[in-house]
Amino acid sequence: MLDRITPPLAQPLTTRRLPGYTTTQLSNGIPVHLLQYGTVEVAEVQLVFKGGSAFEDKLGTMQFMASNLKEGTNQRTGQQLAERLDDFGASIGTDADGEYVAVGLSGLTRHMPETLPLLKEVVMTPTFPEEDFELMKHRTLQRMEMMALKTAYTARREFMRLTYGNQHPYGAVFGPEEMKTLMVEDIRACHAEYMGLGNCFILAVGRFDEEAMLQELEKGFGTESASGKVTANSKAADGLIQSASGRHYFEKEGMQATLRLGHLGIKRKHPDFYPMSVVNTILGGYFGSRLMKNIREDKGLTYGIYAIWFADKYAGHFAIQGDVSNNKIELALTEIRKEIQRLIDEPIPEGELALVKNYLLGKSISERESPFQLSNLLRYSLVYDISFDQFDQKFDIIQNLQVSDIQRLAQQYYRPEELLEVICGKL
Amino acid sequence: MINYETFTLTNGLKVIVHQDKNIPKVVFNILYRVGSKDEESSRTGFAHLFEHLMFRGSKNIPKYDTPLQRVGGQNNAFTSADVTNYYLNLPANQLETAFWLESDRMLELGLTEEKLETEKEVVINEYKQRYLNQPYGDAQLRMREMAFKVHPYRWTPIGQKMSHIAQATMEDVKDFFYGYYAPNNATLVVAGDVEMDQVHRLTEKWFGPIPNRTLKKHPIDQEPAQEAARQDTCHGPVPHPAVYKMYHIPAHTDPHYYTFEIIAALLASGTNSRLYQKLVKQQKVAMSVSAFSWQLHDPGVMSIDGHVAEGHSIAAYETAVQETLNELQNTTEADLQRMKNKLEAGHVMEQTSLFQKALNLAFSDTLGDVRLANEVVNRFHNVTLNQVKEAAATYFVPNNASTLYYLPEQRQSLNV
The missing domain is CATH 3.30.830.10 (Metalloenzyme, LuxS/M16 peptidase-like)
Known part of the structure; x- marks a missing residue:
């Protein structure tokens, strides 16, 4: 009799290194x-x-x-x-x-x-x-x-x-x-x-x-003249950042309201970029994330809710976004905050961390499938001055993260007291 | 050229295997031949709701996503009028997990009343987010109802009414499952870094024990030929008038179908296209314009949609569309060849994606012949100039057209 309850033996995740250029x-x-x-x-x-x-x-x-x-x-x-x-x-x-x-x-x-x-x-x-x-x-x-x-x-x-x-x-x-x-x-x-x-x-x-x-x-x-090198610096390098927090309403007609919550994060070259991407994936970066489970699967409040850990060359930000019915805004906000706090207060179960790591590694394999994807990866590495190897090293960085790292990172980088809440809908 | 091998289990499951060892990954694509056209008119949106329920656990596996994500896999699905398609991406050495998961949910679902209720809420939220809370979002729903009067294509996969989704019961769900989710109603494509004998062995092991089922398939009422022009007007919170024109065209399985794909490309693919040049660039009567076949299995529709530019009349827009359609009679051999080259190159570019290849194989099989996946380019090349002109003259006529005018709320008439 076929055992349909026990999952097939999981194989260790391996990947092929990116080709050199x-x-x-x-x-x-x-x-x-x-x-x-x-x-x-x-x-x-x-x-x-x-x-x-x-x-x-x-x-x-x-x-x-x-x-x-x-x-x-x-x-x-x-x-x-x-x-x-x-x-x-x-x-x-x-x-x-x-x-x-x-x-x-x-x-x-x-x-x-x-x-x-x-x-x-x-x-x-x-x-x-x-x-x-x-x-x-x-x-x-x-x-x-x-x-x-x-x-x-x-x-x-x-x-x-x-x-x-x-x-x-x-x-x-x-x-x-x-x-x-x-x-x-x-x-x-x-x-x-x-x-x-x-x-x-x-x-x-x-x-x-x-x-x-x-x-x-x-x-x-x-055979053309290679002139016109730009010497000016990006204005983002030393631009002044002024960040607001607290709740901001924007009235708009519609059946649903869009919520966008977040605050500043870190720049792309920061050594915690990949580790923090893992933490953020746990919160709201994939279909099985805590936000999706709570707000979509358990409560049916939304079709989708996501957390983004975005890092640009000189600064980055954290953002959560989702559309909910106008009369469910408060409930959704409370639950979102609960999920952030839970990552700060409680260690993540081993199994959940292992799952997210594998999910991200598997996804990375898919992100290097076509030459057009590779072309953009290579451009990214050259513009952002990140070695092309880093897309391979990322695998080790993710694999080595421990339960204690996740909580420490969440405590360090999520700042619920500073959250900006943008709410656009009919209040 | 997509290489592949096929075999069929005794329970009727059709399997197509495509080997590509470029990266250590597999795409596991399972297509069920059931879509919104199989729904009853009082229970629309059901195939799509069902697609959602398929992710709510099966007989022996309480959670679908978790074990897949644990081995580095991702998945998604979509429901069209004709099919429901589920696909998984996973590292090549985790292939068996896909077989385990997909065979269990083909075997039996593990649904509860509670899961059904929550999922209905999710789908109703999707309905609102994608169709009701977007400018022009419900145009698609209205277009279906205008173009089709008899065929179940008259409603979209999301459903005709939100209330149909809210009314779904456990009994409906079970009925639907055993009527359509069966090995003898599915095509499985496994593509990527795999071996033929490995796929053969795993398919026998996991899908072999599932019995074939009596399908609930019923004959579908076919749409009679349209005899007179149809027009309708609706109002909504939108900034500009939009005009949606629909023309009936032959079925995807008809050899002449490819003529219409070429016509759609001539009309609106890229900035060299005729509608773009005339309506947007030269006459400036449209802000944007598009033309495409809805790619339905049964005789379908090609639509021409556009947003009327500020300061221009709807009449001027419509005249320009009709002129462009008439001017298809001026198509030259060079124009035709250009579109063929373009469609061929597009087809080659698609082959850099494993998922696209898997989907092409599955669709081709569903259209009746898996060989079609490698025949498409020839079908384009076989289209002649005369066929293009004849098709244009026969099909793009007022009696074969339905027109939906979508106007801003404050604007009560079509005249400026």
């Missing part, structure tokens, strides 16, 4: 990082520039500079560019985050020779047509009107503003006011200042012939 440079000195990954013949090439929202004078400049890159180049209109990319089933994506601006080309490896010149055009000779910029601005404003109706949107914005204050770039969330004042001249100037090839590094990840890839990159970018 090679670093070289083009003849004009642009650093190039090549990483072979996966079996499918696809590739992603990214140009990553020092810049991003933590460098801007006017909020949204970097983001709109990046998203307008594809609206046209000296050689073709935005539509012609899109058509040419479609011919090869390739795509160019742009991304402006706090500390970088990235422009990436992804597609079939065999079409890289035809599509890399398009990436070059987009980065080096965008025309930023005023008409297209104005249209994007207009559409963004219209979309924001819709977003403003959502409780989650307002709650997030207010939470960030109250957590970091008005003086720090991390506290500023782009909104309609900022959109209205942004002009096409701003993004043209931003491009001139930040998008010089001397201000970027290149990474290529996927399945390709390294020689051939390097040749293509050299042909496209190696």
Whole structure:
């Protein structure tokens, strides 16, 4: 008779180390990082520039500079560019985050020779047509009107503003006011200042012939002038943080209210980043978390509730968020606080810790599946100045955590008396 | 090309194995051929509620998630009109845990009244959060009701009414389970760092002892051809008018189906697409526009949705949509080839994800032939220019269209 009660013997969790990448440079000195990954013949090439929202004078400049890159180049209109990319089933994506601006080309490896010149055009000779910029601005404003109706949107914005204050770039969330004042001249100037090839590094990840890839990159970018290195520092490095606490209500019509609770945390390079991520996972970082068990499974108050332990380059924060019925706000808040306090007051059962460790390790294996995931991991490590090995070392750091560590970390980093409570809904 | 092998247990469970040793991981995907189209009209939302209940413990395993997370696994599920799909990601050397968990919940559920009541609350919260508490959130519910008058596609998987979910009883739950959750109504895909004989042995061991069951399957009323244009207007707390147009198209199993995927790509995939260029960029009558097939198994729908730009009339928006549809007659061989290349590249890119591959295999099997998973690209390539033009001329006509106007509360008429 088959024993269906005893779980199959659990095997020790193992992982394969991340493959190494090679670093070289083009003849004009642009650093190039090549990483072979996966079996499918696809590739992603990214140009990553020092810049991003933590460098801007006017909020949204970097983001709109990046998203307008594809609206046209000296050689073709935005539509012609899109058509040419479609011919090869390739795509160019742009991304402006706090500390970088990235422009990436992804597609079939065999079409890289035809599509890399398009990436070059987009980065080096965008025309930023005023008409297209104005249209994007207009559409963004219209979309924001819709977003403003959502409780989650307002709650997030207010939470960030109250957590970091008005003086720090991390506290500023782009909104309609900022959109209205942004002009096409701003993004043209931003491009001139930040998008010089001397201000970027290149990474290529996927399945390709390294020689051939390097040749293509050299042909496209190696013969250009590598000038325009940005020497300015991120404004987040020494920005003043002013953090609020206590309860803040924002009235909005709707069937449910969004709750967002939290306070400041630690920056990404802090040695307690990974350990604290484990503590936070226990609280609200996965489907079986304490918050989910209590507030969703036992009480049915919400469809989902999560805790985030977010760490940026120069600061980080802790946040809990969930949507609950307007008449269940107080109950949910009480239970959330109870769960935080329980981690501070009581040691975690061995079994629960073992489970969370394994859950995180298993999840990490999934996070390194496709070349596109690896491409972003590599970019992250280079921008945040974290060794690529750290994504492997993380496995040991997590494995070595003890019950006593969890309680000590919870006591050190969760500060219930300082909690900011943002509540957006119909009260 | 996705390599795979298949076998079937004597109880009817169909198994597909795909080997990929790129990373030490497996995807365990089990698809049940039951969706919201199998529900009774007085009990809608049941397949989806049931999906939630499947995570509330089974006969021998009180907690589903805990043992899976303990071995580093993650899981989730979704319910569509046609199928309910459960998938697990886990480290390759923990594969047996997936077999243990999934076979036990196929064997028998471990439900209590209390669990049922809480889960109903969770689903009602989901209903509110995703459909009622979002601007335009209930448009999907209304669209279904407009496009389908007879076929059970007329309600969405979340359910037609919240009250249907609140009314579900233990008896309904048991009835549903034994009627649809059976080895002979499921397809299992195991993909990743696995060996064929290992999967074979584990499947026999864990699923072999489960008896096949008499399925509750009943014939589904098919939708008669639409004979006249349909229009409806609703109001809600939204900032701008939105227009949703639905056109009936052939079933996913119809060879002509792929013509419509190409048309959807021509119309609205990316910034080079026709609707985007004409409505958003040139005429500026739309703030956004999209077109896609609902990917239903039975004859389905392609919808064209857009938000009307401030200062422009709904009439101007609609005229532009119709012109764009008419202009499909100007499609060139180069346009067609471009879309084929784009769809093919997209298909190749998808293969970097184990889950996507597993899902493609499971879906293809459910559509009637697992080989379809590797045939899709050919099906795209076989579409001819004439087929595109003919399909456009035949299907995108007023009599085959339903239009839903979603207006801000203060705006009472369609005229500006």
